[in-house]
Amino acid sequence: MPKKYLQRMMSKGARPARKPASKILWSVVGSFVGIYVMSIFSNSFSTQDSFFLLGSFGASAVLIYGAPEVPFSQPRNLIGGHVLSAIVSVFLVKSFGNLLSLELLCALSVALSVLVMHLTITMHPPGGATALIYVIGSEKIQSLGWIYPLSPIALGVTMMLIIALIVNNISNNTKRHYPTYWY
Template sequence: MKAKSRPPSRKPLSKILWSGFGAFLGIYLVAIFGYYFSIEDNFFLLGSFGASAVLIYGAPQADFSQPRNIIGGHVLSALVAVCLLKVFSSVFSTELLCALSVSVSIMVMHFSRTMHPPGGATALIYVMGNEHIHALGWVYPFTPIGAGALIMLLVALLVNNLSQNSQRHYPTYWW
């Protein structure tokens, strides 16, 4: 358990400010979109999008932050959660479905090369959700999840490429 190295140094102020600006704009636009287009309780503003904001605005060069990972990780994990709940809700406990939704989502993201850690939260949110979220059924992977992830991605493309720092330019790869 002994540390092998020192922590990395603090990022430059410009990177910190760009990250904060991107996260603010991305989350704000998802919230505004949800306010005008969701039926009830702003379903668009989910905790997993906060984690996505950390990745795509704070670490835009990371593999987990690339477009295929953002969209694929969220949408595939949401599909897994809906499928598991629809097929096994009468057989398995909520606790077991929670564990299955995250573990199967991780395996699907590995197989599809779309690993995006917030995808696990997207699956868990659906399984743990209330009757309003469950009522979305097969719509959940596309809206709020797909639409919200797409809004976050579009903001990441704009904000990360406005920076003068070429190491911040985004994406590293599309597909």
């Protein structure tokens, strides 16, 4: 490999400093409350599994409570990224589920979700996981079909958004607010 290429992988700057204790505390409180409420809601609808508690929602909690100021965390990105990725994955499974291998469906669901999020300016990294969850999901998840983007996805992220609006704006710190923008 050319030396110039390998040099691009070297550090170009210093790592950022740790966030202040108050920001860390609010991030922990928000994540706890958000996932706890989602767990309660999920368990009230299903005793067999946590239907509304998806791994991609855990990743969203890290963003909307731990870094509420970044573009990935804004409501447009949170909702759009998840819902559009869910639509992509349902479309792929419904249209090509019997024609393509699982590996190809997995790769296409994430890649096309990234494309759609870029084109719609709704990039939210956990959206890729939302797409993948449907493709590799159980028969119960896949049986939802076109309901999947609405429930658990849209309903779940709306609940997380409401909790983020409450928790991220409780602080007396005027620099900690959410959202930075809606649209």
